[in-house]
Amino acid sequence: MEKRFDKIIDRRNTNSYKWDVKENELPMFVADMDFEVAPSITKTLSERISHPIFGYSTMPDSWHESYHFFFKERYGWEIEKDNLLFSLGIIPTISTSVRAFTDEGDEIIVFTPVYHVFFHSIENNKRKVIKSPLKYENGHYSIDWVDFENKISSPKCKMLILCNPHNPCGRIWNKDELERIGNLCKKHNILVISDEVHGPITRPGKEYVPFASVNDTNKEISIIALAPTKAWNIAGIQTSAAYAYNKEIRNKLEFALNADEVMEGNVFSYLIPKACFIDGIEWLDEMREYVYSNIETVKKYIEENIPSLSVSEIDATYLMWIDISKISKNDEDFCSFMRETTGLYVSKGSTFGEEGKGFFRLNVACQRSVLLDGLNRLKKAVDNYKE
Template sequence: MMNWNDCIERHNTHSVKWSFSDEEIIPMCIADMDFQVSEAITEAMKEKAKHGIYGYTTFSERYFRAIQMWWKRRHDLEVDREWISFSPGIIPGMNILLGILTEPGDAVIVQDPVYYPFYSTIENHGCTVLKNTLTYKNDHYQMDFADLERKAKDPNTKVLILCSPHNPVGRVWTSEELGRIAEICLKHDVWIISDEMHGDLVYEGNTHHPLFSVGEELKQRSILCAAPSKTFNIAGLQTSILLIPNQELREKYEHKLLSFGMSRPNAFGVEGTIAAYEQGEQWLDELLMYLEGNRQYAINYLQKNIPSVKPVAPEATHLIWLDCSELGMEHEELFEFFLVEAKIKFDEGYKFGPSGSKFVRMNIACPRERLTMALRRMDEAVLRKRVHDRSGLI
């Protein structure tokens, strides 16, 4: 069994998350985990390394079968072998898709606050970002379907990028919500690119519904994006998966992928993906239990000790969206407050859209000891601020 409480040293390992000159800072940002991967993945990497030849790599039938069986077991979704396309990452794949589905001047809908690379991906193609802002009430987010319909009916609107489960607010969309999205987009001839990167990281009591489960008709007007990277902590292996049932779109996508020289995978990525999907299920179940403990611990601590920071309880993902509006700060000031006063690096809420300006995003995929230390630092920093505010020093 994994020792989930092991605080593994990640400084000086070329980790983006841990590359800080100030080693006192606790990074609670960037959605990778501070846990070692499953032993099955490690052993697959060792076997590939021992082989000693890392030449041009392709995909085996075992690779495709591992993906198909995973989606069937975990999400009861039948995936045709022909649908499966490759990308080194979800965002590169989205860029190629938008290059096919849009022209400069077209509009693309996002549901903000949302994963911020969506914005630059849209703008890269000269397209307009249309914000179908999620409704936030009583620490809970919902979709604004009336606004979505208004934006979808605009003839310039060509695509909706759906984040499912949603990053950063942690919603797992219900089958009814997805059905309403499908109805609106089909009615107005809008394609859906569904980012389901966090679909395996769902907490008990919630069920992830793949977009394709909504109905057969939608499959011809949508693309499902996924990867083992968030699920199994192997983002550095750069093996993402695009499921594209529409044959014409899939052929155009794969032609573009080839023309950009991106059609061949990392030699280790193929082995890691197979090992993850074939043998990683027990590791994932243990991870979800540990994350559930971290989630509840963080929420309880904040509610008891730092009531001015309100967590939006996630239904999925290893991230918690923190409402800091009662601290009286926003934008860079809020981010800098935690970085300087608490020595914690969160993801800046304003990057996810204007509606996130008074929020930060916290990554809880770390040993409990590290999470506890970060929460205590937050507590102390907020307490000092409150004392200073009352004394008139700030």
């Protein structure tokens, strides 16, 4: 296992968004892993490529069956075949839902700091972002329930975009929290779009909770965006699914996804879920072990060598959230300084909303040797930085 994930694969000059950086730079920003994919993925793709015609595709039964198998086995959640729709990506599903279920000028709430593309899906469609800042205490993030209910009781507020588990802080929302979100959203007539793309990437021994698996209320008031793309690192192959239990919601969503022309995949899109959700499970669990031992490595390194920084609790994703507020209130300045002087390229915290000021996000889905290089660069930057 160690060998598989320790293997360095040169991604420079491969049109990789992550690795399109200067020679001396080390990218640890965008959510993209540097590991060789599961053998089942390479096998599925090579078999398909060996047939030399790439015309329009139909959807095999394995597409539904793969989602059904994985979510039932792992989380006890039954995904009924008819309730699952194909969509090219998580963000296409979110943006389409924004347009289909809200009107221009409506308010859409998010828990911040949060994956910044949610802001784009809302604002590009002329809706208003309403932030409910998460509370941050002793490295732990939690929902401010009073603030949340206050904001969703506005008649203009129509939708919650939930990140479950949460990117960037890596919180797994537990059953009680998801139930409380569901009850409040039902009370105030809020549609929940739950983005669960990071769901399978959790600390070994812990699992995330699919929003719709919690109870009937949650099922009735939500659209769940699912995909194997983050956990198996195949974002370059566009494939995802949107689950809607409520018939009225599902019909409207299907019409809107169709109108946006995001319901048809490429030749690989329909084949790849089986390679991940059924045949790629061993790889997934090994990856989680490796990534979480990277996370422990970072925590230990920071404790021993850079005590002015601290690391927030993390149980999901491979994206660590590092508190630099003791050395800088200006994350943008610190991150630019670090990139310029050491080449280490991370995501500045304020990208995820102003609540992310004084933090940066570090992608640790890389080989241990690369991680150690990154940590040494980080120490150098902190040692030399003056605000």
